[in-house]
Amino acid sequence: MVNEISEHVEQLFPALQTQRRDLHKYAESGWLEFRTSTLVADRLEKLGYALKLGKDVIDADSRMGLPSAAVLAEHEQRALEQGAIARWMPHFSGGFTGIVATLETGRPGPVMGFRVDMDALDLNEVLDEAHRPFREGFASANNGMMHACGHDGHTTIGLGLAEVLMQARDKLCGTIKLIFQPAEEGTRGAKSMVAAGVVDDVDYFTAVHIGTGVPANHIVCGNDTFMATTKLDVRFTGVASHAGGKPEEGRNALLAAAQATLGLHAIPRHSGGSSRVNVGVLQAGTGRNVVASSAMMKVETRGSTNEVNEFIYQQALKVISGAAEMHQVKFDIKLMGAAQSSKPTAAWVNYIHQQAEKLGEFEEIIDRQEGAAGSEDATYMMERVKARGGEASYVIFGTDLSAGHHNELFDFDEKVMMQGIKTLAALALNIAEFKGEN
Numbered sequence: 001m002v003n004e005i006s007e008h009v010e011q012l013f014p015a016l017q018t019q020r021r022d023l024h025k026y027a028e029s030g031w032l033e034f035r036t037s038t039l040v041a042d043r044l045e046k047l048g049y050a051l052k053l054g055k056d057v058i059d060a061d062s063r064m065g066l067p068s069a070a071v072l073a074e075h076e077q078r079a080l081e082q083g084a085i086a087r088w089m090p091h092f093s094g095g096f097t098g099i100v101a102t103l104e105t106g107r108p109g110p111v112m113g114f115r116v117d118m119d120a121l122d123l124n125e126v127l128d129e130a131h132r133p134f135r136e137g138f139a140s141a142n143n144g145m146m147h148a149c150g151h152d153g154h155t156t157i158g159l160g161l162a163e164v165l166m167q168a169r170d171k172l173c174g175t176i177k178l179i180f181q182p183a184e185e186g187t188r189g190a191k192s193m194v195a196a197g198v199v200d201d202v203d204y205f206t207a208v209h210i211g212t213g214v215p216a217n218h219i220v221c222g223n224d225t226f227m228a229t230t231k232l233d234v235r236f237t238g239v240a241s242h243a244g245g246k247p248e249e250g251r252n253a254l255l256a257a258a259q260a261t262l263g264l265h266a267i268p269r270h271s272g273g274s275s276r277v278n279v280g281v282l283q284a285g286t287g288r289n290v291v292a293s294s295a296m297m298k299v300e301t302r303g304s305t306n307e308v309n310e311f312i313y314q315q316a317l318k319v320i321s322g323a324a325e326m327h328q329v330k331f332d333i334k335l336m337g338a339a340q341s342s343k344p345t346a347a348w349v350n351y352i353h354q355q356a357e358k359l360g361e362f363e364e365i366i367d368r369q370e371g372a373a374g375s376e377d378a379t380y381m382m383e384r385v386k387a388r389g390g391e392a393s394y395v396i397f398g399t400d401l402s403a404g405h406h407n408e409l410f411d412f413d414e415k416v417m418m419q420g421i422k423t424l425a426a427l428a429l430n431i432a433e434f435k436g437e438n
């Protein structure tokens with residue numbers, strides 16, 4: 001069986017590469033994956049999957065970091081101009097770009113969930129001959145949006161897996177659920193899919209990522225200890241005045257934001273684990289001779305445990321409030337994203353290891369590795385499945401990268417997509433070999 005699958009996947013590679021490069025070119029950030037989702041839905045329907053889309057898999061009120069209605073509408077229109085399939089758009093319109101494809105085999109067995117994320121980053125791709133996507137004509141066509149974390153590869157792995165499993169459906173049992181999630185960057189989308197009940201029936205859950213510093217032909221069966229994180233937009237509102245003539249009448253929002261920035265980065269660490277604070281964006285003021293009446297910051301806290309992150313977050317609230325008080329300005333804080341920490345289950349890690357070994361594709365099979373200080377909102381799905389007694393893990397397929405994740409020169413070796421598809425297919429096809437042993 002393994003050989004048959006491997007041959008099938010190898011035959012698929014040219015189409016997978018074309019698919020990935022199309023998604024890379026029309027990169028779409030979180031909640032704006034309109035073109036991407038219409039193409040994914042159309043492909044999955046043609047393969048024969050039962051689809052649940054949009055508001056059936058995304059709980060509206062649990063979405064975080066949703067763009068404005070105007071931005072949503074602008075990008076829906078652009079998606080249609082760039083080749084989105086119009087008949088699917090009503091499902092996704094308004095920022096509901098999630099998809100769940102289900103294959104019911106009709107034979108007794110578990111529900112296996114596989115999750116891939118689809119969103120790009122808010123980044124401008126380098127348009128230079130030295131950068132392969134530009135050189136070969138598939139660099140991002142969308143200013144300010146780039147696939148710089150491999151999610152175009154993840155989406156393609158999901159579609160390739162869908163094709164392979166549908167072709168091998170007579171050899172499957174139970175139910176297969178393929179989860180295509182929006183808005184992982186900024187940890188904004190998974191919570192809304194969990195709230196919609198997407199993984200409430202899942203017995204065995206597997207999320208995937210490529211790269212992250214794992215070498216090519218290496219697999220991490222269980223990425224461990226993702227950092228819990230909280231993402232905030234902070235706005236300070238003061239009073240503008242003549243900076244030369246009447247500075248005393250002003251209430252300086254820029255100074256409050258600057259004060260908060262230094263205070264946030266000075267938050268003491270916690271003995272319970274590692275932590276991070278970052279002010280990634282600070283915008284303030286309107287003119288050289290005006291006391292700034294408005295300032296905006298994009299902030300994140302992280303902790304190696306939920307408790308450490310909560311401590312840092314509470315300290316952050318005190319710092320922000322204190323800075324506002326110091327400069328007599330108002331402030332408001334908006335939650336823009338969040339993710340928990342989570343660990344894979346030992347039995348599922350062992351099974352993934354066993355199936356990876358049988359494939360004979362990997363130079364090294366690593367059971368667990370500490371997350372490279374990253375966060376992931378797939379942890380919401382993992383924790384939901386584990387809470388119901390299920391198994392969960394987060395698998396990383398190593399690959400050569402042209403630059404680090406979230407860098408404007410990011411690209412990866414596309415052959416890794418085949419390793420991802422083969423491995424996930426093996427998990428589904430050989431589930432009878434899963435013994436639940438730690």
Ligand SMILES: O=C(O)C[C@H](NC(=O)Cc1c[nH]c2ccccc12)C(=O)O
Nearest residue numbers: 185186187209212223371372374375376
């Ligand atoms: O917090 C976020 O916005 C999520 C984002 N997530 C990723 O980039 C995925 C990721 C980062 N590091 C690792 C390590 C292992 C798997 C996945 C990752 C991050 O950490 O900034």
